[in-house]
Amino acid sequence: MGIQSSIEASSAKFTPAMQRVATAIRDTPSLVLNKTIYELAETCQTSVASVVRFCQALGLSGYAQLRMSLATELGKETAQYGGNLILGAEIAKSDTLREMASKVASLEMLAIDETVSGLDxxxxxxxxxxxxxxxxxxxxxxxxxxxxxxxxxxxxxxxxxxxxxxxxxxxxxxxxxxxxxxxxxxxxxxxxxxxxxxxxxxxxxxxxxxxxxxxxxxxxxxxxxxxxxxxxxxxxxxxxxxxxxxxxxxxxxxxxxxxxxxxxxxxxxxxxxxxxxxxxxxx
Known part of the structure; x- marks a missing residue:
């Protein structure tokens, strides 16, 4: 399962502080690539320890592994589906109908691909x-x-x-x-x-x-x-x-x-x- 899908599937077990981290990454996955762990914690109004616990809840060793895994995942998705997914799953208020349709189509194709490839x-x-x-x-x-x-x-x-x-x-x-x-x-x-x-x-x-x-x-x-x-x-x-x-x-x-x-x-x-x-x- 991809990192972003793992965040979605694990959301129910996150604490409120971890939920804020999850929401920030879901809205803008590139935050992890562009910010240090301290900067991300500040953006999410939480502590570095909460960010580390968030990573561990996903089965990762820490922030470095989250950054590496997410960078790899985003790179593959951009190559396969185009750049829309870099913005995350969220539909922005400023999106045009064409942009919203493109995001939804990309996410649906990605969901089918991840689901079928990950089937037991x-x-x-x-x-x-x-x-x-x-x-x-x-x-x-x-x-x-x-x-x-x-x-x-x-x-x-x-x-x-x-x-x-x-x-x-x-x-x-x-x-x-x-x-x-x-x-x-x-x-x-x-x-x-x-x-x-x-x-x-x-x-x-x-x-x-x-x-x-x-x-x-x-x-x-x-x-x-x-x-x-x-x-x-x-x-x-x-x-x-x-x-x-x-x-x-x-x-x-x-x-x-x-x-x-x-x-x-x-x-x-x-x-x-x-x-x-x-x-x-x-x-």
Whole structure:
């Protein structure tokens, strides 16, 4: 995972002082390249010790490693996607519509690239096998995460899989509690902190279902509650309504899951897709 994505994924565990450092770097990553640790601490109205703790929370030895890692990352991103990402994920008030569109497009392409390149393919294969063999598939997410759950539901239902999209927490908890043998319970939350989704996974696991999490935070409560975890990588802007970039990253994983499941029974899948297309698009 890249440094900037690691900052995004780790934000929930930062102290207020560390949050200020994270916000400053997210807004303008080049600060780290242009400022000493003392100057950065002053800019963030915190101490040098807090900056060091921030680095260690990311698994780095200190500020020197943060600077080196970020310089390498920014260089690669600039070469691949252009200079917009140097300004960070934040949309500036002065940005034109064209500039905002360019930033969002760059970040979405980067999110897909980081997500796919960082996937745990052994875990992905286990999840595909579980979905293929499942007698019942329960899908639940809240807010923007429900859109991701809805997309997987649509794809699985279209090829005849016994998938259920759960609409509210009480419905999700009830379905999880009454999971029959062969149930797979799938929870979606970019932050991994959504309490209702965590509880749904906990109930399902206690009931004997195989539990799976799709989240952007591998150390989150949701990730720890589930038996299998798939991790997306994304850097969100504060100027957003629900998930934007993170939704695209999660949808990329959903597409990989669908293709994996579809490929398990290739001929059957092609036939199901053709028949459902014929009935929904009559000549």
């Amino acid at each position: 393919y052994e875990a992905l294969e286990r999840v595909v096998a579980a979905l293929d063999k499942a007698q019942r598939i329960l899908l639940f997410g809240i807010g923007a995460s429900q859109f991701v759950a809805q997309d997987l539901h649509h794809k699985l239902f279209r090829i005849g899989r016994n998938a259920f999209l759960l609409a509210d927490p009480h419905e999700a908890w009830t379905a999880a509690l009454l999971s029959p043998p062969g149930t797979v319970a799938f929870g979606f939350s970019h932050s991994g902190e959504t309490a209702d989704t965590v509880r749904y996974i906990e109930i399902a696991r206690q009931a004997g279902a195989l539990t799976i999490a799709l989240t952007g935070s591998p150390e989150s409560p949701l990730a720890k509650a589930a038996e299998e975890c798939l991790v997306s990588r994304a850097r969100e802007s504060r100027l957003r309504a629900g998930a934007m970039v993170s939704r695209i990253a999660q949808l990329a994983i959903v597409d990989c899951l669908f293709l994996g499941v579809a490929n398990q029974r290739y001929e059957q899948t092609v036939d199901a897709l053709q028949r459902t297309r014929d009935v929904t698009h009559p000549r």
